[in-house]
Amino acid sequence: MLRVENLTVKFPSRFGDVTAVENMAMAIAPGEIHGLVGESGAGKSTVGAAIIGLLQPPGFVADGTLQLGDVDLRALDRFEAHALRGKRVSMIFQDPQTSLNPLMRIEDQLVETILAHEDISADAAQSRAIDLLEEMGIEDASSRMRSYPHQFSGGMRQRVVIALAICTNPELIIADEPTTALDVAVQSQVLDLIRRLADVRKVGFMLITHDIGVIAQIADTVTMMRRGKRIESGPTAEVLGNPSHAYTKQLMDAVPPLDRKIDRFRVPKDEEIDATGQGDAARAWLLGAERETAVGLTLEGIAVSFPGVRTSMWQKPAPHIALQDISFVVRPGSIMGIVGESGSGKSTLAKTLTGLIKPSDGTMTLAGAPLPGGGARARKHPSRQLIQMVFQDPYSSLNSRHRVGTILAEPLWLYGLVTDKEERRKLCIDMLRLVGMLPEAIDKYPHQFSGGQRQRIAVARALLARPKVLICDEPTSALDVSIQAQLLNLLKDLQASFGLTVLFISHNLSVVRQMADDVVVLRNGRIQEQGPCATIYETPTAEYTKELLALTPVLPADWRP
Template identity: 50%
Template sequence: MSVLDIRDLKVEFPGRKSTFVAVQGVHLEVEAGKILGVVGESGAGKSTVGNAVIGLLQEPGRIAQGEIRLHDDRIDTLPEKQKRHIRGRKIGMIFQDPLTSLDPLQTVESQLVETIRTHLPLSSSQARARAIELIDAVGIPNPSERISQYPHQFSGGMRQRVVIALALCAEPELVIADEPTTALDVSIQAQILELMKRLCADRNVAMMVITHDMGVIADITDHVAVMYHGKLVEYGETHQVLGAPQHRYTQSLISAVPRPDVRVERFPVVDYIEKAGKPAKQIDIATHWLGQTRDYTKTDGPLVEIEDLTMRFEVKGSLIPSRRKHFDAVKAVSFDIKEGETFGVVGESGSGKSTIARIITGLYHPTAGTIRFAGTDLTSLTNRRQILAMRRQMQMIFQDPYSSLNARMRVRDIIAEPIKFHRLASSNSEVRQIVEDLLDHVGLGAAAGKKFPHEFSGGQRQRISIARALATRPRFLLCDEPTSALDVSIQAQILNLLKDLQDELGLTMMFISHDLAVIRQMCNRIAVMKNGELCEVADCDTLFESPQHDYTRHLLKLMPSMELLSRANIETA
């Protein structure tokens, strides 16, 4: 008998002029000890189904049709008081961002104890003992000490473990995990997924995992449901759906997944995915502003040379030097980047990847070491004009485009700002034409310039970030996790766009990511970092086929298995 049974579910959001149907005609079942994966792109209705089950639909959302049953007892029509009793006690929830689902002003202990005592008849001391047991069960070391700490004192992976402990503290029958590993490194993701599998097996818990990550689906689920525009388009056992997908949308999702074992020139973008961006407007680079001869110093050697780079942060200050505490984020790192290549930097959070990018662009000043760009020592520059001339040649694309774009400015003003700052155009009309051309070239269209960033999807906002980065006609592009938060098909579009721009403009790129499959598809050479140190640098194929460092081999072993995914779609997409 199923723990969860969803029958003909329809969820709608009434508006002033019309009613938006977010989910329609969905049938799903989850059995005890089994994991159901619900996959699809943003807006597919995945999270809406999860929120409907747990009774957390945002107003004015409502269940307009269908039934939700837990152990054959209908729960969607229960009064709110009874729904509150079910939440936590019978159904646990693991949210995507653990930092926002934990109270920053309360210790982990107080949050766990409060939840346990709300649902179970235990004393404070008994609840605390159970909380320590749960913290230990989810793999957090020194549980009796760490339980008294606050959420900000834990890493992202450890915070997610705390959220899992919260979801399990009242021994629920069903756990709903909404994008539980989206922002985690490959090693932390592997640990969390293994923990979730073990909990299902050991505690006979039914689990529904909501994700857009096909690697997660392939790794841990028993059954998979594929959703598109609020409808269930394919449903079955994981090996069948991923190995021999029947629906064209499922095939399109699988074909767009970056493969660590097969290198392709372009990521397949299937026409079935209607959310694909506009095709980039073709321009004649030879005569266009973007392709005009730039006043850059030519160099015979590598474009970027980093030698013994060290970055130390002070974590505890004191007037007495001996009492100061420091953290070495980057430790004597050396490598070079050749002109025209894409140089990948991979490693876990805290490995120093992003710190190096910020040092190169001048956001941080290194503690020691040198950085030479086109033969010029950036660390020794003091003249502001020289510094700005160098910075104009390098631009950065950040992980979260929304936080890196000014929400109060229109898109046309955001892109025009660096053009005006560096005085790259002779008149406002020329600036306007350049901005429109850039928006056309990244596939958004000139009309997008009138809008604000919040009016765009995540993938569209990243295109805006790319257009802004191109506005100074850079020579060197630093991409810091530019696609980690995007759906797989949108990711494919953005990566293809970056490849096209590199070919057209002769760009050199430094591509930072913890996604090894993306790194393999994008990069010529790869540097592997751990705890601020450089483990190895190798050509892409060499690193994947015969890694030299133990840590590199460890990372490669942790990659989600893609063996179940249909290989036929790579050639046919």
């Protein structure tokens, strides 16, 4: 049905045309889910955009064939191409929060799309919209349809988005990371829905994703991409189960398994961050502190609530309870994993520990001494140095107007650790070596680095405060899987050599499995289950944990390299 051959997409620039996609070829049959996998910058989304004719200007299709059924997509003029969009090819975007017009009712958006392509009455379009929403699993569709997008939860919104994409019976749907922004439970429902639509309605799907687990779960065929080129393609089980190309093997090695703990990720030699051989001075400096004792962290009955939004004159708004009755102990020198879906209170917990939020109840203890919360914690309180944090988004957690050297030196003078400027600089350079970066990095700005490199800078900054506790809030969720593997290896090495106590927060169960000694499972601000990592993963007792484990997409056991 869809045939892509020899596709080349270029973006003109001052230095000549930049080739974003080169010699791409793929074919999708009706009812087939074709996974397009690759890491960021591989050109996956560009392929999708080229097919539907929505390449961001000034990008253009330089060469190749794009054939949908009997239509040559490249030969269409502007108006024909627009008439074809929705009618024969449609698209699903990543984030359901932003892909619906917030000012229009769901009903209007659906009816408008149907009427744009079909010559039927508004009533007929409306009743079709109701049927569709019900097919997508939205109950009471005829009244829910009159709601605005913000009245639906994330998963429901993605169902509405799918209903919108499918409402004109297109032959092909390009799904660009359709589940990346969703929690695992919702992700699995949406994937089931996509599978069903492919089977029942014989819609062809082009599933663009970086998540190999998702591909393994539902894709029939898969194409691997890297740097704008096709690496290999074929039936999913063949390509992923028995990868022939070195890059595919690498990628498969980097995927963290859910069902066992591996000591280190296998990373190709040239991309390995060697944290053992370099940065001796920084290592010695870090070890030079009174480091004979790692410190533990205890939380007892911590609760956090925020004032609700006032909507009535007479009623006091109900407070929003973010955390309730949180008690756990992080053993000195261990890694505690905190798992939970969005809204479970993971990040609130991190903020409470770092003193950014005041708990409404409960006590915290660091190394046996009470840890005051929120504003009660003095600026000079020793815990401000002992607890350091690595944030999720390396793009916003480093000040883009400061050079790396300035960023790294800050903890050194702030905590009065190194007073001499030259010495600080030498230490920072050595610390960069320790996290596997080149010394030249010190005079560059954060934007000159990739996400993975920035995250290493963030880790270096945290370490330069000589912390005893490191809080990592989703440190790898913005990174590609191979970069994630490198960073996780690095964190493990550093933790082992410096006896750090780590709180590792993530929504990704597989990643936590690789890192944590103990695990706490959070849901809606309450602890569902806690215990040693292996116990929780192998014999979970809480229903919720079982559910999460069952829904996380995994690679079939026999595909293991």
